Amino acid sequence: MRRSKAELHEAVAVAFADREYPGDDRIADSDPRYESYEGHAITAFHRGMRWQEITLRRLLDDYAGDPTACLAFMQPEGWRYYLPAYVLMALDWEESEAIGDAVVGALTNPRARVESFTRVANDLGLEPDDVIAAHSKRFEERMSGLAPGELEAVRLALEHLVDVVEASNAPFQTQLPNAPREALDSWAFGPSA
Numbered sequence: 244m245r246r247s248k249a250e251l252h253e254a255v256a257v258a259f260a261d262r263e264y265p266g267d268d269r270i271a272d273s274d275p276r277y278e279s280y281e282g283h284a285i286t287a288f289h290r291g292m293r294w295q296e297i298t299l300r301r302l303l304d305d306y307a308g309d310p311t312a313c314l315a316f317m318q319p320e321g322w323r324y325y326l327p328a329y330v331l332m333a334l335d336w337e338e339s340e341a342i343g344d345a346v347v348g349a350l351t352n353p354r355a356r357v358e359s360f361t362r363v364a365n366d367l368g369l370e371p372d373d374v375i376a377a378h379s380k381r382f383e384e385r386m387s388g389l390a391p392g393e394l395e396a397v398r399l400a401l402e403h404l405v406d407v408v409e410a411s412n413a414p415f416q417t418q419l420p421n422a423p424r425e426a427l428d429s430w431a432f433g434p435s436a
Contacts, residue, residue: 248334251400255334258396259294259327265320267291272316282316284308289325297328299339311345319384322349323393330400336407343404347422349385350401353378355429386430401427 246254271285288306289297302310314322314329326349333343353360353375360378364371389397404423412419 245403245406246399248403251334251396251403252331254399255327255330255396256295258390258392262294262324262327262390262393264293265318265324269318270321270325271313272318281308281312285313285316286321289313289321294325294328297325299332299335299342302332302342311341314345314349319381319388322385323388326389326397327393330397333404334400336404344422347401347404347426350397351422351426352382352429352432354432355425398427398430 267286267290270289272280272282273286274280274282284307288308302313306313314326317325329342329346329349332339333346336343339346357371357375360375361371364374386394401423405421405427408421408423412421
C-alpha cells in the first residue's frame with residue numbers, strides 16, 4: 244500500500260533529520276574565473292540554511308537564478324544535505340513543475356539516458372563517453388553517500404511520483420514517458436567500472 248503525501252513528507256523529514264550541514268564551502272561547485280557562475284549563486288542562497296527552510300515558495304521567490312539548476316550544481320555533500328527539501332518540493336508535482344522534473348532528473352542514473360547525454364556532448368563538441376562517465380561518477384558519489392533510511396525515503400517518494408504521473412497519463416490511453424519510473428529503474432545500474 245502506497246503512503247499518503249503527508250506520510251511521505253514525514254518519512255523524508257525523519258530519514259534526513261540527522262544529516263549534518265555540509266559547511267559553506269561544500270554546498271555547490273564554484274569557478275572563480277566567472278563571477279556569474281551558477282554555483283556561486285546556489286551557494287549564496289543555501290548558505291547557512293537548514294534544508295527544512297528551503298521550500299518551493301522560498302526558492303521561487305528568493306533565488307535569483309534558475310531554480311531547476313540547484314541540484315545539478317551541488318557538490319555531493321551539499322546535494323545530499325539539501326536533497327530532502329527538493330524531494331519534498333517534487334512531491335507537490337503539479338505545483339513544482341520544472342523543479343520536480345529537475346529533482347527526478349537528479350535521481351536518474353546518467354547511464355540510463357545515454358542518448359540524451361550523447362546528443363548534448365555532440366552539440367558541445369565533447370566526447371560522449373567521457374561526459375557520460377563523468378556524470379555517472381558524480382551520480383554515484385552523491386547516491387552512495389545516502390544512508391539506507393534516506394535512500395528508502397527517496398525511493399518511496401519516487402514511487403509516489405510514478406503513480407502521480409501514471410494517473411495524469413491515463414486519460415491519453417497510450418504509453419507515455421514516466422520520468423519517476425525511469426529514475427527508479429535506473430537505480431538497477433551498478434557502479435561504474
